[in-house]
Amino acid sequence: MSGLKPFRIPRKTTGNKLTAIMQVRNEEGRYLESLLADLSSFVDEIVIVDDASTDATVDICKACRKVVRLVENEERLFGCEWRLRQMLWRAAEETEPDWLLAVDADEFYEDAAKTEMRSLINQGAYDWVAFRMYDFWGSVTHYREDAWWNLHQRPTVTLTRYLPGYHYAYPQWAHHVPRLPLTCSALPGALTELRIKHFGWAGSAAQRLQKYERYMQLDPEGKWGSLAHYASILDPNPRLVRWAERMIPKGE
Numbered sequence: 001m002s003g004l005k006p007f008r009i010p011r012k013t014t015g016n017k018l019t020a021i022m023q024v025r026n027e028e029g030r031y032l033e034s035l036l037a038d039l040s041s042f043v044d045e046i047v048i049v050d051d052a053s054t055d056a057t058v059d060i061c062k063a064c065r066k067v068v069r070l071v072e073n074e075e076r077l078f079g080c081e082w083r084l085r086q087m088l089w090r091a092a093e094e095t096e097p098d099w100l101l102a103v104d105a106d107e108f109y110e111d112a113a114k115t116e117m118r119s120l121i122n123q124g125a126y127d128w129v130a131f132r133m134y135d136f137w138g139s140v141t142h143y144r145e146d147a148w149w150n151l152h153q154r155p156t157v158t159l160t161r162y163l164p165g166y167h168y169a170y171p172q173w174a175h176h177v178p179r180l181p182l183t184c185s186a187l188p189g190a191l192t193e194l195r196i197k198h199f200g201w202a203g204s205a206a207q208r209l210q211k212y213e214r215y216m217q218l219d220p221e222g223k224w225g226s227l228a229h230y231a232s233i234l235d236p237n238p239r240l241v242r243w244a245e246r247m248i249p250k251g252e
Contacts, residue, residue, distance in 0.1 A: 009163045011124040016098040018121055019045045021091075021110035025076070027105045028055040030066030031199055035105055036064040036174045042114040043101060045069075047092040051084060069095055077082070077206045079218060081177040085170045089181065102164050102179035106200040109132075112246045113194035119172040120159065125165065128180070132195045134243070136202040140238040146202070148232040160184045175224035197243070201233075207234055 013100060020043045025034065039046060046062050047069040061067050072093050077084050092100055099121040109117075113131060120129050134152045137144035143152070160180050168181035212233040219225055232238075 009165060011127075011161065011163075012098060012122075013124045014122050017116065018043045018099050018101060019047060019092055020101045020103050021047045021088050021094060022103045022105060023049045024053065024057055024061070025051040025078065025103045026053050026055050026223075027057045028060065030052075031106045031108075032057065032060050032248060033110065034218045035103070036060070036067070038108055039066060039103065040066045040190050042109075042117055043093060045097075047088065047089060047095060049073065049084060051078060062143040074109065074202060079207050081175055081176055082170045082172045085177050086180070089168060090168070099161050100180070102158050102160075104179075104198070106198060106202075108193045108197045108199070110197065110246060113192075113196070113246055115248055116192075116194060118193075121161070122195070123223035125188065128157050129159040130157045130189065130191045131159070132156070132193060133158075133198055134195060135198050136243070137202070137238055137240055138202065138205070140197075140202050140209065140243075141200060142242050143197075144234075144238050145241050146239045147236070148229050152195070157184065157189065158196070159168040161187075163187075172231045173224060177220050180202040195246075 020039050038045065038129040043066065043208075045068045046064065046066045048067055050058050050061065050070040050073060052073045052075055058070070058072060061070050070127070071087060073087075075238050077087075109131070132152045133156045135149050136142065137149075157180055168184055168188075169183050170177055170181050212230060213232075215225070215230045220231075221227075222230070
């Protein structure tokens, strides 16, 4: 139609604010304190939704000065994960972010990724960034790599530009909901070889058994995930590969 101007979304190329977003529950005594300290070294703000924790998780979050928004659920919503994701996104929107980094409470970015973070967000060519996610298994020295555990072989989108006026939407799934809105994928993005260390499976065999039992309780028919994948959690002899940190060139 004549007279109508195309909608153009402005993209900042300097001075972008980086906001980490995270949903948590009962993370006391695990990685949360270390993670918040690590995030604070390279992000500007942190937004958190606590899903009705019964331990000191909320106090740990409140003690971190970069946590600018903390939503405390009175009732647990884990069985309706899309609502948690949506709640977290809306809480982050209220802080007027430029870029959002979706982080779980047991994920750490390698030093090389943290060094590159500002150059990744202060540009106008793309609106999301994907990283390689490595699942550490039984320790923080080895990751798992086999037919069922190979997420690191394809990039995972965890960083996205926030564009006011753009339509962001999550699928209404009970479990395994993407950490960022699906509609982000329609925007231009960048795939990287930068890496994330996921320590969610790095604990004891008993802890992994607890997670397996939780999956089976939430998804007994494999509606939201693969039953064979769930069963692989109990593999007594998984293939493990030693992690090697990448050296950052001097001067960076």
